[in-house]
Structures are given as C-alpha cells and as structure tokens.
Amino acid sequence: MTSPAASSRSVVIEASNIWKAFDHGRIQVLQGAGLTVHRGETIALCGASGSGKSTLLNIIGGLDAPDEGEVRIHGRIPRTTEDRTRLRRATVGFVFQLHNLIPDLTLVENCLVPALAAGAQPRDRLERIHHLLEATGIRHRADRPVQELSGGERQRAAICRALVNEPSIILADEPTGSLDEASGRQVLDLLFDLVARDAATLVMATHDRAVAERCDRIVVMRDGRTL
Numbered sequence: 596m597t598s599p600a601a602s603s604r605s606v607v608i609e610a611s612n613i614w615k616a617f618d619h620g621r622i623q624v625l626q627g628a629g630l631t632v633h634r635g636e637t638i639a640l641c642g643a644s645g646s647g648k649s650t651l652l653n654i655i656g657g658l659d660a661p662d663e664g665e666v667r668i669h670g671r672i673p674r675t676t677e678d679r680t681r682l683r684r685a686t687v688g689f690v691f692q693l694h695n696l697i698p699d700l701t702l703v704e705n706c707l708v709p710a711l712a713a714g715a716q717p718r719d720r721l722e723r724i725h726h727l728l729e730a731t732g733i734r735h736r737a738d739r740p741v742q743e744l745s746g747g748e749r750q751r752a753a754i755c756r757a758l759v760n761e762p763s764i765i766l767a768d769e770p771t772g773s774l775d776e777a778s779g780r781q782v783l784d785l786l787f788d789l790v791a792r793d794a795a796t797l798v799m800a801t802h803d804r805a806v807a808e809r810c811d812r813i814v815v816m817r818d819g820r821t822l
C-alpha cells in the first residue's frame with residue numbers, strides 16, 4: 596500500500612526567501628527562510644530558541660505577513676490580510692505554543708471557535724468535535740471550562756480545536772513542550788494518528804530530537820534561515 600505522502604506528491608506549502616523583522620526593522624528575525632512541504636508529509640522544524648521557528652510557522656499559517664518573500668498554500672499566494680484570514684480558516688489548524696484556549700469557555704465551546712470563524716453551523720461540527728474528544732480521551736471533560744483541565748488535557752484540547760475544520764495543513768508549535776515525557780508521547784501519538792487519518796500535512800516546531808525524529812523530515816533553523 597502506498598502512503599498518502601507517496602501517492603500524492605503535490606506541493607501544499609511553498610515558502611521561499613522569507614524575511615521578517617520586528618520593532619521597525621531593529622530585530623531581524625527571518626533572513627531568507629524557505630520551506631517546501633508535500634501533501635501528507637510531516638516536518639519537524641528544529642533550532643535554538645529564538646531562531647525563528649514560531650515566526651515562520653505564523654507566516655506560513657497567515658497569522659503574519661512576510662516583509663519579503665512568498666508563501667504559496669495549495670498554489671495560491673495570499674497577498675492581503677483578508678486573503679490570509681480566509682485561507683487560514685479554510686485550510687490551516689494551529690496548535691499554539693501556549694495553547695491559546697479561552698479559559699472560561701468549556702472544552703466544546705473552545706473547539707467551536709474555529710468552526711464559527713469559518714462560518715460553519717455549530718450543529719454541523721458537534722459530531723466531529725465529540726469524535727475528536729473521544730479519540731484524544733477527553734470527552735468526559737467536554738462541558739467543563741478549560742481552566743479546570745490539566746496541562747496534558749489542555750494540550751489535547753488544543754489539538755482537537757486545531758483539527759475541527761478538517762484542515763489540510765496542521766501547524767503545531769511545541770505541541771508537547773509543557774508535558775512530561777509519557778504524556779508528551781501520548782499527545783504526539785494522537786496528533787500523528789489524526790494527521791494520518793485525514794492525510795493532512797504537518798509542520799511541527801520542536802526542541803526535542805526524539806519528537807523530531809518521528810517526522811518524515813527534519814528542517815533545522817539557524818539565525819532565521821532554514822538549513
């Protein structure tokens with residue numbers, strides 16, 4: 596049997612010569628970074644703290660714009676903020692470094708946020724949400740405010756939220772960074788499982804070599820460049 600990655604090699608993400616500075620050009624972060632990712636591939640983005648991993652993920656996912664360079668998603672270049680927002684909502688699921696869950700909303704309500712942003716009716720997404728909560732072992736927490744959840748449960752909640760809209764691209768920023776080794780492995784198993792099931796493309800920033808080695812390919816960043 597051919598894997599999804601092998602059966603279709605269409606390019607899903609093509610970021611080329613990406614430059615990004617903050618603080619009116621005083622902090623030059625990305626300096627010609629580039630990344631090409633095919634459908635179904637899993638990529639680990641490694642590199643020292645401050646090398647630009649989160650900044651590159653944010654630009655690929657359309658949360659931020661590059662100063663120079665191009666990002667193509669499924670062959671399209673989003674040029675305006677509106678383009679980026681539309682494309683992101685339709686195509687990208689984010690697992691953020693700090694979860695970014697809304698503490699006093701319940702688990703299900705948090706998962707509904709990206710669905711509503713994409714214009715879906717809540718009732719059309721509830722089945723998928725419950726399926727994701729079941730698959731990640733947190734369904735019994737569905738109606739609890741996320742502030743009551745443990746770190747591992749929140750990390751799994753963040754993965755569920757990222758997958759609600761069945762994104763073709765999942766961008767995960769240190770998805771196991773705050774977890775102990777065993778919980779981290781468990782969360783990662785779930786993430787890889789769900790990604791494979793949807794034949795999605797995963798780009799994951801991580802400091803952890805063992806985590807990185809589970810991906811098809813490791814891309815190292817240094818000083819704002821991809822090596």
Ligand SMILES: Nc1ncnc2c1ncn2[C@@H]1O[C@H](COP(=O)(O)OP(=O)(O)OP(=O)(O)O)[C@@H](O)[C@H]1O
Nearest residue numbers: 617618622624642643644645646647648649650651
């Ligand atoms: N909005 C911002 N304003 C100013 N500086 C920023 C901003 N975002 C990032 N930076 C700076 O850009 C550099 C790269 O940050 P980034 O978060 O991309 O690194 P990273 O590789 O993800 O690091 P870590 O492994 O610690 O998460 C850092 O020096 C950071 O301080």
Ligand SMILES: [Mg+2]
Nearest residue numbers: 648649692768
């Ligand atoms: Mg980061």
